[in-house]
Amino acid sequence: MLLTLLVFISTLVTILLLLLPSQRDPTDQQCTVQVVVLGDVGRSPRMQYHALSIAKHGGHVQLIGYRETDPLPELLVHPNVTITALPPAPRWLQTGNKVLFLLYGPVKVLLQAWTLWRTLSYSIPASRWMLVQNPPSIPTLLIAAIICFFRRTRLVVDWHNFGYSILALKLGPDHLLVALSKLYETSLATAANANFSVTDAMAKVLRSELRVPAPVLTLHDRPANLYQPLLESQRLAFLQRYTVLARHFNAIVDKKTRLVVSSTSWTADEDFGLFLDALCQYSASATSSHPQLPELAIVITGKGPQQQHYLDKIQELRQGDALEMVSIYTDWLSFEDYALLLGAADLGVSLHTSSSGVDLPMKVVDMFGAALPVAGWNQYPAWPELVTEQVNGRGFGSAEELADILRQLFDPASKELERLKQGARAESRRRWSSEWDPVAGKLFGLTT
Structure with a gap:
């Protein structure tokens, strides 16, 4: 059926193009x-x-x-x-x-x-x-x-x-x-x-x-020049006017709550369920064996076909207290505000799984432009072309690995997140x- 369709289109377009009214001057x-x-x-x-x-x-x-x-x-x-x-x-x-x-x-x-x-x-x-x-x-x-x-x-x-x-x-x-x-x-x-x-x-x-x-x-x-590292004054100015996170403002400034951003198209090549599993594990740890861990404010940006399915799942997890230490928000921002959100965050998360194994997520590039370290799915060959492990980001291949990364990076006694931040800042100097x-x-x- 597809082959027949393509032949039909090819024949139709070829005939019509013979009548094109405008040709480019070769000179x-x-x-x-x-x-x-x-x-x-x-x-x-x-x-x-x-x-x-x-x-x-x-x-x-x-x-x-x-x-x-x-x-x-x-x-x-x-x-x-x-x-x-x-x-x-x-x-x-x-x-x-x-x-x-x-x-x-x-x-x-x-x-x-x-x-x-x-x-x-x-x-x-x-x-x-x-x-x-x-x-x-x-x-x-x-x-x-x-x-x-x-x-x-x-x-x-x-x-x-x-x-x-x-x-x-x-x-x-x-x-x-x-x-x-x-x-x-x-x-x-x-x-x-x-x-x-x-x-x-x-x-x-x-x-x-x-x-x-x-x-x-x-x-x-x-990254385009729109994505830049923020001065602390710029970060605070954005967080003050960003109403989505209004109730977390003081806690984010005091680092009692850490801000995590993920951008998704809500499609099959991004397993958002894995992220939810990792957040549930993090919350369970923060309320039991790791009481020193801060709360997390998660902002998910983007639009796509599977969004409502996961919004329903998030609501179900909230009602079951599985996300006690995690607050999740979805938003759609202008380019300018999205760039500021990345610059204000503590960590970016990429769930891109790569259908071919040889493409890379643009969202990670934007995160690096804003000097934001990244945790991303790394189970495909092209990943090392973008992220240098333990330098500007961390890779994971399961919900358990992502939960471990979140616990390690947000442990108040750890210096790893700051080290990754410095690596991301160095990466931000590489421009389009x-x-x-x-x-x-x-x-x-x-x-x-």
Whole structure:
């Protein structure tokens, strides 16, 4: 079914593209880039950073994606940036049910293919470059490849992960659609003129397993300048006005309560249940064998399909007194306030499990930008490319290990948290521009 659908889309788009009204002038040397996100632009920080870097170096950017949340304020006011919103898919096509997913999937793909094709081929002029986020792969890679071919636009794929590995989380690794998705992704990967990967491990897979013929350039995620270490006066000012934690303000200042932050998309590749188990174990220890341990205030930021399920679970644990020493809050913040929250926290927690084993969570990069040490799930090969164990963070592979880390770091007699804080502060000096300029900037001809 998926293969038939893809053939249909390919044929339809090819015919329509033959009638494209606007072709790029091959003699035009101006750096114009279409940055394409088949997702919420506001929740795609890396693609926003790409757009902002291109604009700051004099390039002209057309940022295309869904406008569900506001993008970075700098993008909204930059004269070299134009944002084009894609019409959103109907909400009824969003489902976590496996059977409905198989039924709705082809309809959603057709709608996305149509809106993406119509926007890229008719709504906006042709560009010299097109930078496409992957995943999602279907239908993005197919549409982008065809449009770039007919418009003589150079295609660059920014590999955040593999679409088929994410699909495997929902359907299982042996499902036929997963195999077809991998074939689709592998085939279209050859259409790019260049590729960026978020890790060296992913670059190796692209070269050896997907056999991508075009250059594969590792472009590690780094924090934007928005994420900075805070002075104590800045930290206190934020905590004073942050109403979510109002009742904990004095205790946080006196270190009788420690502030922990986790950002999640509430999806299957982040096991929030593990975090809850660890917090229950910590609470049990703090009320019995380790009375010196402080209370914890946990702020979970983000939106996603499994959020209500876990909110119900949290309420159940509260009623059973399993979280006596832990207070959990959920929130959705602006970019500016989220950066301040990270700078005000004592520890960040990442539950990203990596469907492919070779991608890395952007949230950890942001935490390091704010000099926030991290405890994260480390059971995948690319983890050491981001976190240095016992220097700027700690890795765990179970709820028991995370509970042990929380007890060790928040023991008032321990100096380990402060040592990790110093390591995170050193890591915060590594910025997006220092990574982007010699890699992407050079490719686009904007830097030397």
